[in-house]
Amino acid sequence: DQQVKQNSPSLSVQEGRISILNCDYTNSMFDYFLWYKKYPAEGPTFLISISSIKDKNEDGRFTVFLNKSAKHLSLHIVPSQPGDSAVYFCAASGRYGGSQGNLIFGKGTKLSVKP
Amino acid sequence: DSGVTQTPKHLITATGQRVTLRCSPRSGDLSVYWYQQSLDQGLQFLIQYYNGEERAKGNILERFSAQQFPDLHSELNLSSLELGDSALYFCASTPGGRMGGYTFGSGTRLTVV
Numbered sequence: 001d002q003q004v005k006q007n008s009p010s011l012s013v014q015e016g017r018i019s020i021l022n023c024d025y026t027n028s029m030f031d032y033f034l035w036y037k038k039y040p041a042e043g044p045t046f047l048i049s050i051s052s053i054k055d056k057n058e059d060g061r062f063t064v065f066l067n068k069s070a071k072h073l074s075l076h077i078v079p080s081q082p083g084d085s086a087v088y089f090c091a092a093s094g095r096y097g098g099s100q101g102n103l104i105f106g107k108g109t110k111l112s113v114k115p
Numbered sequence: 116d117s118g119v120t121q122t123p124k125h126l127i128t129a130t131g132q133r134v135t136l137r138c139s140p141r142s143g144d145l146s147v148y149w150y151q152q153s154l155d156q157g158l159q160f161l162i163q164y165y166n167g168e169e170r171a172k173g174n175i176l177e178r179f180s181a182q183q184f185p186d187l188h189s190e191l192n193l194s195s196l197e198l199g200d201s202a203l204y205f206c207a208s209t210p211g212g213r214m215g216g217y218t219f220g221s222g223t224r225l226t227v228v
Contacts, residue, residue, distance in 0.1 A: 004157075034216055043117060043205055044158070046216030089157065102148065102171055103217060107157035 003027045004092050006106035013113050019077040021109050023090030026071065030092040034103065035064060035075045038087045047088075048075070080113045087111070118142065121206050121220035129228055133194040136223045140187055140208030146170070147189040148217060149181055152203040164189055196227045 005024045013019045021035075031052040036044035050057040050064045050073065057064050063076045077084055090106040118141035128134055140147050149161040151174075160173035164183035175181075178196075183189040193200060203224050207217035 006157075036216070036219075041221065043119070043207075043219030043221045044217075045117070045219070049216060091158075102160050102163055102173065103158075104160065105150075105158040107155070 001026075002106075003030075004090055004104050004106040006088075006090055006109050008109050009107070010110040010112070013080045013111065015082055015113055015115050016079045019075075019080040019084065019111055019113065021075040021077075021088050021090075021111065023073050023075075023106055024071060025073075025092050027092070027094060027104075028071070029094035030104075032093045033064070033066060033073050034091045034093070035062075036089040036091060036105075037084075038089060038108070044089055077111075080111075082113050082115050085111055085113045117218050117220060119144075119206060119208050119218050119220035121204075121223050123223060124221065125224050125226075127226045127228060128196060130196055130198060132196050132227075133192065134196065134225065136191040136193070136204050136206075136225070138189045138191070138206030138208075138220060140189070140206075141218050144208035144210050144218070145187065146209045147183055147187070148207045148209075149175075149189070149191050150205045150207065152205065152222075153199075153201075158205065161191070193225070198227050201225055201227045 034049040035047040038044040066073045087108040089108045091103040120139040122137045145166045148163045150158040161175040163171040181191045203222045205222045207219045
């Protein structure tokens with residue numbers, strides 16, 4: 001049973017426009033959420049995170065929104081750049097419960113930003 | 116360079132064989148995590164070590180084992196390999212505690228033929 005779901009395997013966006021990547025989770029014990037970016041032949045790199053006590057966190061062109069009632073988070077990239085083309089993983093962690101504080105990852109969304 | 120070193124980068128071996136993957140965490144990091152990424156799958160948590168002690172286990176098969184040594188490097192041992200074990204194996208490290216992002220290595224690509 002997938003606790004973290006990224007239902008869109010891929011997303012294509014024009015350069016300069018907004019990219020919105022979505023993530024849903026099922027475990028209400030999750031209280032910390034992260035986004036990772038992964039280029040081919042490299043390990044995932046940390047992008048941005050949000051604690052469940054917040055509903056928004058911003059870092060430059062990247063903003064993560066958290067809707068706890070809907071168990072949904074999203075990553076907005078504005079403006080999108082060709083260098084943003086990568087696979088984006090959503091991850092969640094909970095202090096209690098089965099995850100034991102470890103990160104549970106979604107399957108990823110491949111973002112393509114076209115010039 | 117993330118500071119987390121994984122060797123080897125690529126490994127091709129036959130079914131039934133045993134391999135060892137190595138991870139050197141970022142300097143000062145006490146926690147090491149192992150993840151498996153199979154085709155079309157997300158990163159599946161296998162096991163965590165903290166300062167030499169096993170801290171948590173995920174979906175790790177009995178044929179797989181790991182350890183963390185006094186110098187904090189870790190090894191993941193995969194035995195009786197099957198075709199389905201072909202995957203990318205990532206190691207990540209953190210200073211300790213659960214908050215903050217992991218620092219991942221670039222992974223070991225294992226191909227079982």
